[in-house]
Amino acid sequence: MTFNSTKAFADITQLYLEIPQTVQVRACEHSQSFSTLSRRWNAYLNQICLSTFLPWLREEHIPSATPWSNAATSASIWEVVNGTAIVFGTTRMVLIPTEAIDLSELRVPQEWVDIPTWAADYYLATQVNPEEGWIKIAGYATHEKLKTKGSYDVRDRTYSLDKEDLIPDLNILWVTRQLCPTETTRSVVTPLQSLTLVQADNLIQRLGNTTVILPRLAVPFTIWGALLEHGGWRQRLYERRQSLPEQWSVLNWIVNGISDLAQQAGWVQMEPQSSLAGGRGVQEQLKPVLIKRLDIAGQQYELRVLPQGKPEEQRWRFELRNVALGKQIPAGFKLRLLTEDLQPFENNEDRAITPVDLLYIEVAFNEPAEGLVWEVEPLPKNYQREILRF
Known part of the structure; x- marks a missing residue:
C-alpha cells in the first residue's frame, strides 16, 4: 500500500x-x-x-x-x-x-x-x-x-x-x-438508564421498521443510548431492519451450521472425537462444540458451549479454557451468564479463587428461545455483548 x-x-x-x-x-x-x-x-x-x-x-x-x-x-x-x-x-x-x-x-x-x-x-x-x-x-x-x-x-x-x-x-x-501520558482526554460520562426486556422488544419492533429513516432521532437519547449500548439488542435491531432470520439460535447452529453473522463475530463449530469409538462395540453419542476465541490480557482463551444430556432436557454447559497447552486460568477470572436484560440468576457465575484448568456453568431452560448474555472478567479484547438464544 x-x-x-x-x-x-x-x-x-x-x-x-x-x-x-x-x-x-x-x-x-x-x-x-x-x-x-x-x-x-x-x-x-x-x-x-x-x-x-x-x-x-x-x-x-x-x-x-x-x-x-x-x-x-x-x-x-x-x-x-x-x-x-x-x-x-x-x-x-x-x-x-x-x-x-x-x-x-x-x-x-x-x-x-x-x-x-x-x-x-x-x-x-x-x-x-x-x-x-x-x-x-x-x-x-x-x-x-x-x-x-x-x-x-x-x-x-x-x-x-x-x-x-x-x-x-x-x-x-x-x-x-x-x-504527557497522564493528559486528561475524557470527561465524566453519566451512566444511562437500564431498559427492561419489554421496553427493548418494543423499541426493536418499532425502530426495526425501515420506514423509520433515522431511528437514532426517533426516541429520547437516554432510551436510544441504552438500547445501542447493549450489543445484543443493537444486533437484533440491525437484523430486523435487514429482515434477516434469527442469527443467534444455538439450536440452529447445531443443526444447520453457524450463521454468517455469528461466524463474523468469531464463532466456529468443532466436531469432537470420541476416545471410545470402535472400542469393544461401545459407541458414544458425540455432541458438537461451539467455540469462540477470546484475547484476554494478551493470552488466548476459548469460550465453549456444549449441549448436555438429551435434547429435550435443554441443558447446556459454558466453559472457559486457556488455549495454551498446560496453561491455567489465573485467579480472579470470572465466567458469568446473565438474562437477555442483564439480570443475574442462581448459580450464574463461576470464579477462579486459585489458578484452575477451566471455569464452567451449566444451565437448563424451561422455555424455548430464551436468551443469555455471557461475560468474562477481565474483559476480552474488543468485547461486545451477544445474546445467544436457546
Missing part, C-alpha cells in the same frame, strides 16, 4: 492517505447489507476510512491497533450512526468520515460521546474523496474538549467544534502521548 502525505494540498501538516483500489472494491461489496441507500453509503465511507487509516496507524505508530468492533458489530453500528472506532491498549479513537471538501467543523454523533462504553479519547475529522482516491485527517479533538468547548445541536444530536478549535497536525497527538 502506498501512503502519501506530501501531495500539493493547502495544508501539508495534515495527513493524506491514498485509498487503495482494492479497499474501495471491498468497501463497495461490504456496504450492500444495509437497509437504505444512505445507510449503504455511510457504511461505504466508514469502511474506506477504517481500511485506509488502520494499516497506516499500525505501520507508523501502533502495531497493536485493532478495530473496536468485528464485521458483524460494525454493521450494526453503521446501520444507525456514523463513525468507526479503533483501540490500542486502553485508548480509543473514533474516525468521523465526511464528504465535505471545505470542512468547517467536526460534528460527532452523541452516541460516541455520551454512551459510557463508546466514549473515546480522540475524535478525528476525516475527509473522504472516493473519486480522487484519498482521505485526509483534517484535525482531531479530545472527548474532554468536545464536552467542554463543543456545541451540542439538539436537532441532530451532535457535538461540534469549529475547524479553528481542532488540532490539525496528527503528529501532535503522538508527541503529547509521549510527553
Whole structure:
C-alpha cells in the first residue's frame, strides 16, 4: 500500500492517505447489507476510512491497533450512526468520515460521546474523496474538549467544534502521548438508564421498521443510548431492519451450521472425537462444540458451549479454557451468564479463587428461545455483548 502525505494540498501538516483500489472494491461489496441507500453509503465511507487509516496507524505508530468492533458489530453500528472506532491498549479513537471538501467543523454523533462504553479519547475529522482516491485527517479533538468547548445541536444530536478549535497536525497527538501520558482526554460520562426486556422488544419492533429513516432521532437519547449500548439488542435491531432470520439460535447452529453473522463475530463449530469409538462395540453419542476465541490480557482463551444430556432436557454447559497447552486460568477470572436484560440468576457465575484448568456453568431452560448474555472478567479484547438464544 502506498501512503502519501506530501501531495500539493493547502495544508501539508495534515495527513493524506491514498485509498487503495482494492479497499474501495471491498468497501463497495461490504456496504450492500444495509437497509437504505444512505445507510449503504455511510457504511461505504466508514469502511474506506477504517481500511485506509488502520494499516497506516499500525505501520507508523501502533502495531497493536485493532478495530473496536468485528464485521458483524460494525454493521450494526453503521446501520444507525456514523463513525468507526479503533483501540490500542486502553485508548480509543473514533474516525468521523465526511464528504465535505471545505470542512468547517467536526460534528460527532452523541452516541460516541455520551454512551459510557463508546466514549473515546480522540475524535478525528476525516475527509473522504472516493473519486480522487484519498482521505485526509483534517484535525482531531479530545472527548474532554468536545464536552467542554463543543456545541451540542439538539436537532441532530451532535457535538461540534469549529475547524479553528481542532488540532490539525496528527503528529501532535503522538508527541503529547509521549510527553504527557497522564493528559486528561475524557470527561465524566453519566451512566444511562437500564431498559427492561419489554421496553427493548418494543423499541426493536418499532425502530426495526425501515420506514423509520433515522431511528437514532426517533426516541429520547437516554432510551436510544441504552438500547445501542447493549450489543445484543443493537444486533437484533440491525437484523430486523435487514429482515434477516434469527442469527443467534444455538439450536440452529447445531443443526444447520453457524450463521454468517455469528461466524463474523468469531464463532466456529468443532466436531469432537470420541476416545471410545470402535472400542469393544461401545459407541458414544458425540455432541458438537461451539467455540469462540477470546484475547484476554494478551493470552488466548476459548469460550465453549456444549449441549448436555438429551435434547429435550435443554441443558447446556459454558466453559472457559486457556488455549495454551498446560496453561491455567489465573485467579480472579470470572465466567458469568446473565438474562437477555442483564439480570443475574442462581448459580450464574463461576470464579477462579486459585489458578484452575477451566471455569464452567451449566444451565437448563424451561422455555424455548430464551436468551443469555455471557461475560468474562477481565474483559476480552474488543468485547461486545451477544445474546445467544436457546
